[in-house]
Structure formats: C-alpha cells, structure tokens
Amino acid sequence: MTKLKLYDLDVSGNCYKVRLFLSLLDISYEQQSVDLMGGEQKSPEMLQQNPFGEIPVLVDGENIIRDSQAILVYLAVREGREDWLPLNASNLASVTEWLMVAENEIARGPGDARLHDKFGIQIDVNSARQNAERVTKIIETHLINRDWLCGDAPTIADIACFPYIALGHEGGLSLDAYPAVRSWIGRIKELPNFISMPGF
Amino acid sequence: MTKLKLYDLDVSGNCYKVRLFLSLLDISYEQQSVDLMGGEQKSPEMLQQNPFGEIPVLVDGENIIRDSQAILVYLAVREGREDWLPLNASNLASVTEWLMVAENEIARGPGDARLHDKFGIQIDVNSARQNAERVTKIIETHLINRDWLCGDAPTIADIACFPYIALGHEGGLSLDAYPAVRSWIGRIKELPNFISMPGF
Incomplete structure (x- = not known):
C-alpha cells in the first residue's frame, strides 16, 4: 500500500477528526500542512483534488477523498473496522444521521461561531x-x-461530532449546562491512542 | 416486514428524494402528511421521533430514521441494493462526499434560496x-x-443532490449556463419508476 497523505491544518477541527481517527486506528501517514489563511486550498493544484477548495483532503494512491466525514467513512471501511462503522442498514443509517449533524447543525453552530470569534x-x-x-x-x-x-x-x-463541541468555548459556547456532553467528551479523550489538538 | 411509514410533505425536496427512491425501488409505504407550516414537525410526538424537528422521518418497525440522506442510505442497504450504494471503501466514500454536498452546500445554496423566495x-x-x-x-x-x-x-x-438543483428556478437559480447539469437531470427523469414533484 502507498502511504496515505493528509492535507491538513492543526487548528482545523475537521482536519483534527481525521488525524484523531488515523491515530486511533494506528495508521501512519504523511502530513502536508496547508496555508489556509493564505488561501493555499484554493490553488489550482488543490482545487484539482477538491473543487470545493477545502481541507482536509486524503490521498491514498489513486483515491482522493474530500470532506472530513467521507474520509472517516473511507478509513473505517478500508481498514475493515465495522466496530467503528457498522455496515448493516440500521446502524449505518444511525451513524450517517450523526455524520449529517456534524456536516450541518454542528458546522452551522459551534463551528461557525468559532470561525467568527x-x-x-x-x-x-x-x-x-x-x-x-x-x-x-x-x-x-x-x-x-x-x-x-x-x-x-x-x-x-462520535469522532465526527465531538471536536467542534469540545472547541465550543472558542465560539462562546459553554458546556456548563451539559454534563452528559462533558462526560462523553471525557470518554473520547480516554480512548487508546487519543491525540489532542490546539484549543482543547 | 411491517409496512414503512414516511412522514412527508409534497413540496419538500428532502421528502421528495425519499419518495422518489422508494418508487425507484418499487417499495410500497404509508404516507403521513405533516403540516410543516403549522409546525406539526415540532409537536411532542414528532420531536420524540426526530429531536431536530424536521421531516422526512421514516419509520420501519422499531427503526426510526431521520435526515433524508440517512434514509436513502438505510433503504439502499435494507434492500441489498449495492448498485445504488456500493459498500467498498472507495465507492462508499465517493457517495458519502456527495451526500455531504446535499446536506451542506446544496442546502445552504439552492435549498435556502428557495426557502426564502x-x-x-x-x-x-x-x-x-x-x-x-x-x-x-x-x-x-x-x-x-x-x-x-x-x-x-x-x-x-444523484438522488440526494438533484432535487434542489432541479428546483433551483424557485430560488432564482437559472440552469441556462449549465448544460451538463440539465442533461443529468434529464437522465434521472428517465429512470424506470421515476416520479415527479410540485415545481418540476
């Protein structure tokens, strides 16, 4: 297998969720930092890989995967890890529901508030x-x-949804009123091979 | 098998994509219209099924699935239709990328413009x-x-992404400059068992 390459940024919660999952699965990869503030993700070369002009992007030989949620799906199936992504109808739909919450409500909530603040x-x-x-x-x-x-x-x-909730304080969201959410974040942080990111 | 029940609204593109896919798969189901303008989707009973207070919701015996993209995933796997949703890493990731585009960029683009207009x-x-x-x-x-x-x-x-593009004119989007998109919509409309929706 060719070595995976991740187009990445340390302070991006979407990039972090991919880095975290790669670590949990104990997969080695090459990290390529992208100058997001400088607009490197909109360079012709990067738009070729992802026309939406965003990171993360994962390159695995001929496979180029954009969107952090899709990358998590890719890695789980590539590694045969049905514990992380069950493929029966009921469980795959349940995981997909929450991937959509990460892509929609969480991005348009704590994600956007943090982008602003x-x-x-x-x-x-x-x-x-x-x-x-x-x-x-x-x-x-x-x-x-x-x-x-x-x-x-x-x-x-869980991997898709928790980063921008855990980073909520950087966008004015306090978790004081949400003890179950705080416990959940604590459980994720105790997973073997957990890694952190700036802002945690 | 119990009969599927779809909480539905005729003018919702998200509900339509589920109705369309049920028709393409030739699955019979019970349709329950929801009074969206009257706020019925936020009734205690419906919030029990979907705390996000949205439709469509699909009920299949004990399984309750919210989010139109997740429902498409559920139906494809339930029916064993890997032609509609391939489950290998590369293809599942590719489909997931576009499900995310439906949930994010299309919803925040032609979807929102139509909601406004x-x-x-x-x-x-x-x-x-x-x-x-x-x-x-x-x-x-x-x-x-x-x-x-x-x-x-x-x-x-394709089923997830095309409805709000095809409804674009209801939100000020003209497809005149997009011939490949128009041809694609035409191909979808020629699928066996295709059904239409108000606004097409």
Whole structure:
C-alpha cells in the first residue's frame, strides 16, 4: 500500500477528526500542512483534488477523498473496522444521521461561531450561537442514557461530532449546562491512542 | 416486514428524494402528511421521533430514521441494493462526499434560496444565491465527462443532490449556463419508476 497523505491544518477541527481517527486506528501517514489563511486550498493544484477548495483532503494512491466525514467513512471501511462503522442498514443509517449533524447543525453552530470569534470570519454569529446551543442541547438529551452517539461503543459518529463541541468555548459556547456532553467528551479523550489538538 | 411509514410533505425536496427512491425501488409505504407550516414537525410526538424537528422521518418497525440522506442510505442497504450504494471503501466514500454536498452546500445554496423566495423564510438570501451558483458550477464541471455523480451508474448521490438543483428556478437559480447539469437531470427523469414533484 502507498502511504496515505493528509492535507491538513492543526487548528482545523475537521482536519483534527481525521488525524484523531488515523491515530486511533494506528495508521501512519504523511502530513502536508496547508496555508489556509493564505488561501493555499484554493490553488489550482488543490482545487484539482477538491473543487470545493477545502481541507482536509486524503490521498491514498489513486483515491482522493474530500470532506472530513467521507474520509472517516473511507478509513473505517478500508481498514475493515465495522466496530467503528457498522455496515448493516440500521446502524449505518444511525451513524450517517450523526455524520449529517456534524456536516450541518454542528458546522452551522459551534463551528461557525468559532470561525467568527477565533478567525474573524464575517457570518451571522447570533444565528450560529443559537444553533450551537440547540444542537448541544439535543446531544445532551440524547446522551443522558447513553455512553456513545450510536449503540454501545464508539463509532465515527462520535469522532465526527465531538471536536467542534469540545472547541465550543472558542465560539462562546459553554458546556456548563451539559454534563452528559462533558462526560462523553471525557470518554473520547480516554480512548487508546487519543491525540489532542490546539484549543482543547 | 411491517409496512414503512414516511412522514412527508409534497413540496419538500428532502421528502421528495425519499419518495422518489422508494418508487425507484418499487417499495410500497404509508404516507403521513405533516403540516410543516403549522409546525406539526415540532409537536411532542414528532420531536420524540426526530429531536431536530424536521421531516422526512421514516419509520420501519422499531427503526426510526431521520435526515433524508440517512434514509436513502438505510433503504439502499435494507434492500441489498449495492448498485445504488456500493459498500467498498472507495465507492462508499465517493457517495458519502456527495451526500455531504446535499446536506451542506446544496442546502445552504439552492435549498435556502428557495426557502426564502417560495416560503418567505428570512435568511441571508444573497449568500444563498452565491452558494447556489458555486455548487451548481462545481457539479457542472464534474459532470462534463460523466453521466452520474459517482461511477458509471446512478447512485443515491444523484438522488440526494438533484432535487434542489432541479428546483433551483424557485430560488432564482437559472440552469441556462449549465448544460451538463440539465442533461443529468434529464437522465434521472428517465429512470424506470421515476416520479415527479410540485415545481418540476
């Protein structure tokens, strides 16, 4: 197998979730830092790999995968890890539901609020803060009687959803009112081979 | 098997993609119309099924699936239709990439612009219109040498992505400059058991 190559940025929660999953799976890879503030992700070469002009991008020989959620799916199946991504209808749909929450409600909530507060990106920050509280409250309720988002063990749903919640304080989100969410983040941090990121 | 039940609304593109896929797979189901404008999706009973307060929701015995993209995944795997959703790493990741585009860029583009123009929802419509052009242009480029978004045959990626593009005119998006997109929509409309929706 060729060595995996990850186009990456240390402070990106989306890049971090891929780095974290690679570490949990104990996969070695080449890391290529992208100058996001300098717009390198929109260079002709990088747009060739990802026309959406975003990172992370994972290159595995001829396979080029964009979007952090899709990369988690790719890695789980590539490694045959059905513990991280079960492939039966009910469980795959359940994990997919939460991957969509990561792509939508979490990105448009704590993700956007952090982009505004930490990186000065101009967006409707009030809407982002409301979305952040709303999705965190839903996750809190979901986790009150559960250890993990789907089933009885960690899946890529947890890996996809937790980074921007755990980074919430960088976008004005306090987790004080969300004890089940805090416990869940604690459980993820105790996984073997867990790695951290700036801001945790 | 119990009969599937779909919580549905005729003018919702997200509900439509589920109705369409059920028709393409020739699956019978019970349809339950939800009074979205009256807020029925936020009733205690419906929030029990989907805490995000949205439709579609699919109920299959004990399985309750929310999010249109996750429902497409569920149905494809439940029916063993790997033609619609291949489960190897490379192809599943490729389909997932486009499911994420449906959940993110298309929703925040032509989806939001239509919500504003057709339903009077107050959002940043200029941003939505820019997003709509951007994602349609990316899809146009992607489809210039391809018939379908992933591989050589239709997948749930096509079903997930095309409705809000095809409804673009209801949110000010013209497809005049996007011939490959128009041909792609035409191919989808020729699939056996294709059904239409209001606005097409």
